[in-house]
Amino acid sequence: MTLNVERLKMLDVHFSTSIEDRLNSVRGLDKEQGKIPDAIVFPRDEDEVLKVVELALEEHIPLVPRGGGVSSAGGIVMKKGGIMVDMRRMKGIQAGKGEVMVEAGSGYVFNARVYPTLWKHATVGGNFCGGSWGIGSMEYGLNWDQVLEVRMANPRGKMTTLRGGDVKVAAHAEGTTGIVTRLRLMTRESVPIVSKIIMFNGLEEAITFTRKLYEEVPPLYHMVLRSPEIAHLTLGPDKWHLVIAYQKGRDVEIQGEDGKVIWENRDKFFAGAYMENFNYFEYSTYHLPLESFGESLRKASSMGAISEVEFANDFKAHLDFMGTSDVMDKISAMMGKSSFDVNDVFINSRLSRDHIQKIMWYKRAYDKEDLFNPGKVKF
Template identity: 25%
Template sequence: MSSIQQELVNIVGEDYASDRREELFTYSKDLGTSQPLWPEYVVAPKTTDELQAVVRLANETKTPIVPLGGGLTLAGLALPQKGGIIIDLKRMDKILEVNEQGRYIVVEAGISHGKITSYLKKNHPNLMHSEPGAPPAATVGGNLAIHGQGDLAHPYGFNTDMVNGLEVVLPTGDIARFGSCAVGSGWYTMHPLPDIGLFLGWNGATGIITKVSLKLYPCKKFRENNMFVVENEEFVPDVLFEISHLGMAEDLIATSSEIPPMMNRLHYISIINTGDSEEELEFKRHMTFDVQLAKYIRSGVGGIVSLYDERTRPQVSKSADWKKGGGFEYVGAIVPVSFYPECYRRGSEISGRHFIPYTVLGRVIGSCHSMMFSWSYAFNRADDATVKHARDALHETDELVMEINGTIWKPAIFGQKLMLERMDPGALRLMKEVKKILDPNGIMNPGNWEVD
């Protein structure tokens, strides 16, 4: 047993630290197209104290560390680019506080979104948080590390906009808190303290989030999915603008896909309306279709496809594995809503060149302030040719995002390099200085957001 492995065992116990190859294999790959990258150790701390001890050990030995949440980013962001220690945070999953009147919840960052949803449904049915549209195993910390978005993006914004406070273990092993919790005033706001935006969106390259306060929102008793369809993609931005103007929808998504055939070359706009009574839902339907979208219906531009109860909240990650080979990966982009038509056309062309049925989706963020647009590429894990086609399509799409002046969302290493090449020189210098100050030994998820 190596000295590092023995020290990890001393910290967390023999059951939660390993250097055995059969267990490291699980952590050497994710669900996307990235080539396997092997860690030398994996450790699963249960407490902040244990996590601090692991980080201090890594800092002293200059061993790279990679924090891991649910492992669902698909883009290789939690693969060990330079070996070292994978820190699996899923045992740090406590719910610490729920303030019903203040509408916030304080949790450990390794908790899954599914666990939060289940807990709130059982104990606080009038409250909900923003789910990322990923499988329920996706973790809070992992979602924040990539500037995640979720099903309350319209009208509330990114999930990182819903943070009231953070506790972070720094690369030195020290703890820092941000928000009202930093001055001992509780976990209810990030304002009006000085902004220290050093951890959200950094993929764990500056520190490891351990505790989070998230805003909660009213959870209505009834939910329904109202589907509106248009044939011409040029009308999608206008329709989304009209619906968002009402300010009534809980979620707003436009999608088109080659499979199933009924969706091919059509654009389905999912309008999630909620209410505490049938009368409230009926009013929202009336305002949406009889008032706001009436001109599109009368002119034949679009029409209502269906109105049905939506018992579960939408998981957009379910929409793309048409190869039935167990794999898909996507490029996400944050773009203006007006970019939807070009994104759809160019994306379907890339899919066609690589023999992949196209699947595109745009989720409105804010009141049409922007859109998370994604291009999904399915592949068969047992067929190297389809994996290569998907990987090439992903790289083409990263380049497309830069060409149309979008911003790549949760970019893999290839996409990060494209963005860094275009980054403002002043921002690059500041990123480099921040990394140097916080992580002088370069141990935190090295390879991610590396500035030469």
């Protein structure tokens, strides 16, 4: 259906139909370019979100939510056009003891347990709906494991609250099950982070040390193995190096150099490097068992890939590779299909079976027309 702009005007919700704004709204870190929206709306509260949802349902117009626009997994790729719902005007925050209630458009201006590398650009709602692992995942795991409660406008035009395991209905669902408006999250105590850098003479030494360290299960907050090539693009030593971070007072006896400067610039880790070099490189990510990631890392490095490996509490190595299209074609041929495929617009390619089943069940029950970020769930 074609959007009735006159009806949109009657909602008394700020919106834009300028071609410049419409084009800018779909510019992110996705190589795939979808359609542009017919309009972008900028709701200020839940009532305005509901007004937009009700109009979309009545007129059979697709809706796609937008946060900071820095996801690289196709979240803001519009398959059918429609209305883009820019949530960044909804940024209220209410702090509590050990937790915080935030509106979806809020930035990371509180003491989050887990947050994305591009935290300076991302919104909390956008990362919940399109992200997964991140800084802090070595200690705390997935971003949605920190979420106690989610409020969203569902595909029937009603506000609903998800709690406990049901938050997965909206987690990494990219708005396919509803427009997330508010989240209640657990926060980290205000304890300083200590960081260190361990440098290696070569890749073999780096792999051996890192695997052994992980198996000892030290109480680390974050752990990332970086290549000389990734350092060339951003910052860091001209050799393979491991960056570790932990909360001050933890029993960590690991020798290394002071990592304060590189930790303060953690937004320059892999995603930051990719954003700065988006026009030149492609990227992919693979989650591999700890005991076997070394072989893939060796081969990818020999092919010319720019590599970084992030570690989380899932006993896997999260390998990120970046390079020219020729290099990435070689990586793809060697590695095959990723279990966390950021180059596949379908969210099925990145979620566990039980997680995607929750989303599919909800989608079937509440969004039979597939109006909420259509074309992102494969049935």
